[in-house]
Amino acid sequence: MSKVYVHGNNITSSLGLNSQENFSMLVSNTSGIRYHNTGDIYGEIPLSKIDKDKFENRTRHEKIPDDFSFFEKTMLWSAKDSISQSNIDVSSDKTIFIISSTKGNIEFLGAEHQNQDFRLWHSARKISSYFNNPNTPVVVSNACISGVLTINTAALLLREGVYKNAVVIGADVISEFIIAGFMSFHSLSSNPCRPFDKNRDGLTLGEAAGSIVLSSLHKSEFEILGGASSNDANHISGPSRTGEGLYLAIESAIKNSGITPKHINFVSAHGTATLYNDEMEALALHRNKLEEVSTNSFKGYWGHTLGAAGVIETIATLKSMENNYMIRSLGFDENGVSRNLNILDENQKQEINFALKTAAGFGGANAAIILKNAAL
DSSP states (O other), X not given: OXXXXXXXXXXXXXXXXXXXXXXXXXXXXXXXXXEEEOOTTTOEEEEEOOOHHHHHHXXXXXXXOTTOOHHHXXXXXXXXXXXXXXXXXXXXXXXXXXXXXXXXXXXXXSGGGTTSOOOHHHHHHHHHHHTTOOSOOEEEOOGGGHHHHHHHHHHHHHHTTSOSEEEEEEEEOOOHHHHHHHHHTTOBOSSOOOTTBTTOOOBOEEOXXXXXXXXXXXXXXXXXXXXXXXXXXXXXXXXXXXXXXXXXXXXXXHHHTTOOGGGOOEEEEOOOOOHHHHHHHHHHHHHTTOTTSXXXXXXXXXXXXXXXXXXXXXXXXXXXXXXXXEOOOTTOOSBOSSSOOEEOSSOEEOOOSEEEEEEEEGGGEEEEEEEEETTO
């Protein structure tokens, strides 16, 4: 089977409009979470939002079509930046576009947008058509594991030789619909989230777009080594209390990669800061003998960016590997889970040759991916 390498990436978020801007803010432990007034119903709540004025000013020279929504514009901008860092032929039938999102243009469901097409496949087709790609794009929408699952799907297609290149894009933007949905679950915190901390009381929502160009044609600095997904079939929204599904996804990802838990130097956890997610993730990591591995959650910087989360957090992990620099888990002060994980409470300089990225989502969905320094 072919090996799969990373050849370009972009993060567009509250912390910046490219990966380097974002990573610089992570290194300085700067959060993009701010309090935003959402009106009479929800009042002022912490959110991580892209600065639309800054985004429009930076992208006005890109000649983005007028019929692209803000959601679609962020995906296009991110993809163009990633593609510009690679030498792949995006118009080739050997290149596939794979889109990750949980809600897409969900705000178009309102009567005032009745002429707007909110379907995810429609947005995906607009993106791939912009680049004159002949293939039908793939859409992955599987709750909050969508981003990691999309990277795993792309890597599998390239390993099997179905395609030679893949442009992976993950994106979601905040809308009243999304806020209302998480409010109905009583899962939002009134303060910026605190993953794995004793005083955590819920997640913070964020919006972002991220993209990664993968290729099996040319070697690069980093390889997508292996991955896996599972479903614990526990509850429509709540995870398995034993972490069974995520435990199996991590175990399979490690085995599929041909390594052991001892090889892993860093874990980028899902870490939403909800009571049940963080606890089950701690159990899953402990059961896989990873409790002593340096671990963080990037949610304290970007919030939970839904379909973009797995993509942008994978990129942040790759940037950490590139710089041999691990970022502290913002909001963490005191262990609040039943297992003593090695949660980073300060930035740390350390060589990272193998990293694990995890994800968990509604419906009991779980995913894991292993990243490798290709120089090894």
